[in-house]
Amino acid sequence: MAPFENRLSLLPETILITIVSLLPIKDAVRTSILEKQWRYLWRSIPHVEINERLFATPLTGFDQQHSNIKLKGQNHKFIREFHFLEFGLKWLLHEKFPIPSFSLTFSNPQNWEDKIEKLIRLALKRNTKSLELDFSCLSWEEKLPLADSTLEKFDLPNFVYYYTHLESLKLVSCRFMDDKFTTIGRTLKSVTLAWVSIEDVSTLRRLLLSCPKIEYLSLSKCFDETDYVIESNTLETLVIDKCVDLLSLTIVATNLINFKYCGEVVQFGIIVSDKLQTADLDFGFVGMFVEEHGEQIVRLLDCLSPARSLIVSSYVMQVLPLVDVNPARNHARNLTIKTALHELEFEGISILLDSSPLVEEVGFEHGEHIIFEEDMAYYGYYAPTSPLTYWDRLIPSARGCVPNKLKVVEIIGFQGKPNEFNLLSNFVKYGRALKKLVLRAANKIGEEIAICMKDFAEENNAKFKVQVTSQDGVIYEGTQVKEVVQVI
Structure with missing residues (x-):
């Protein structure tokens, strides 16, 4: 050789x-x-992905033969789109073997319906089981909320509704007819809808009734309908993400395992079972502080109490102190709190900890969040007069005690600030089962302080270990830590 x-x-x-x-x-x-x-x-x-966002301006064919012509404006765009779609057609026409999945991402389908339908038809002839059609624009995310019928740029071709082998369907900015899912829905296990209109309250009900095997449903940036009713005995994962017109959400899903919600606080009516594993609640989309949100969120937390893993955002911490009744005790083993570690979140954090007696791991994702200081003051709630001693004043028998089974505490985005030290000292002081502190630094200063904490814990034979991860994702251990500490 x-x-x-x-x-x-x-x-x-x-x-x-x-x-x-x-x-x-x-x-x-x-x-x-x-x-x-x-x-x-x-x-x-086997997995065909035709994505214009990965498609460079073509330099072949027409462009090579007319290199002296300056293509501008719409002419340039037309030629580029033509080459892009021809690229996809040649790909699908080249081979005849089955393709498990087909994905098309194209932001200007209006003038190319025939070619797009041909692409989809070829994919279905190749017995694809997963179909993804995305006609959205990247810039839309920056302009939320958007709710306009013009967002639906393409109609799902009629022949797709009669395809009998599809297991996964994703439609983004693609109009669909929910009353035509009788055939296609028989085999569907996963449905994702984004930037589409939910026309009325019965739309989702009809869709789910037509999909007896559905396990995954995601609704993202949908608009028009204000009331969502989701009922399914087979649904395992449900994602509701920034649906702009939503006012009430009713869920009856006794087989649900994972639930993620991101958006405004709405009227929630949720029935789940002990099978629920993960509940992720992100109210970072909330633009106005409302006192009544506290009661709505407490009721939501009570409905989701069977979840073994609970993830909540900063807004939850801010509204909990305004509610007379605390959340019921939950079954969470893992608790993640997205927080600014602001004084106005302290009492909410302590309330949530007190409601989570079975928690073994607590994570704080330290980052930028909206703090509604003026709004909370309007309702008569102010930050602790001495925020740096807030946690010291909490004793184990008081509300906010450290769960007895807590083994791991993690801070993602550790900056080495006083509020972080104060919070950690509370866990160290009262964490009877504490085994590990994980500090993931946000910057160089946080990294250096975290290394010093690790070194101090080792020198004093602390009952727990300290793991430090740099802002670049490097885990410091052993002599490497000591060398860095000597430098600082």
Whole structure:
């Protein structure tokens, strides 16, 4: 064998295709320049992703033959879109073997309906089980809330509704007819809808009734309808993300395992079972502080009390102190709090800890959050007069005590600030079962202070370990820590 022979190319073509299929599509296409044998391997990738966001301005065909012509404005855009869609069609026409999944991302479908429908038809003929159609624009995220019928740029072709092998469907900015899901819905296990209109309260009910095997449902940035009613005995994961017009959410899902909600505080009516594993509540989208939100969130927490893992945002910590009745005790073993570690969150944190007696791991994601200081003052709630001694004044028998089973405390975004020290000292002082502190530094200062804390704990034979992760993701251990400490 020659010393510089490419051994990788000696592998069977089936293995090479497997290797190429593990790469992002942009990198997979680039392998075509390696050797003659690799030129068309990428076309055999079973998972077809045609994404204009990864598609560079073409320099072939028309562009090469007319290099002296300056393409501007709409002409340039037209040619680029033409080459993009032709690229997809050639890919699907090249091979005839089945493709497990087909994904198309294209922000201007209005003038290309025929080509897009041809792409979809070819994908279905190749027995795809996963279909993703995304016609949204990246800029939309920055302009929320958006609610306009023009956001639905493309109608799902009629022939798709009669396809009988689809297990996963994702429609983004793609109008659909919920009363036509009788056939396609029989095999669907996963449905994702984003930037689409939910026309009326019965839309989701009809959709779910047509999908007897559905396990995953995601509704993101949907609009129009104000009341969502979601009933399913098979649904395992439900995601509701920034649905702008939503006012009430009713869920009856006795098989639900994972629930994630991001948006405004609405009227919640939720029935789940002990199967619930994860509940993630993000109210970072809230733009106005309302006192009544406290009672609504407490009722929501009570409904989700079976969850083994609970994730909550800063707003929850701010409204809890305004409620006369605290949340019922939950069954969470893992608790994650997204917080600014502001004094106005302290009492809410202590209330939540007191409601989580079974917690074994607590994580604080320290970051920037809106603190409604003026609004809370309007309702008569002020920060502790001496915030740095707040946790010291809490004794184990008082509200906010450290759960007896707590083993791990983690701060993500550790900055080495007084409020962080004060909070940690409370866990160290009253954490009977505490075994580990994990400090993930947000900056160089936080990193250096965390290393000093680790070194101090080791020198004093603390009953717990301190793990430090730098802002670059490096874990400091042993002599490496000591060397860094000596430098600072």
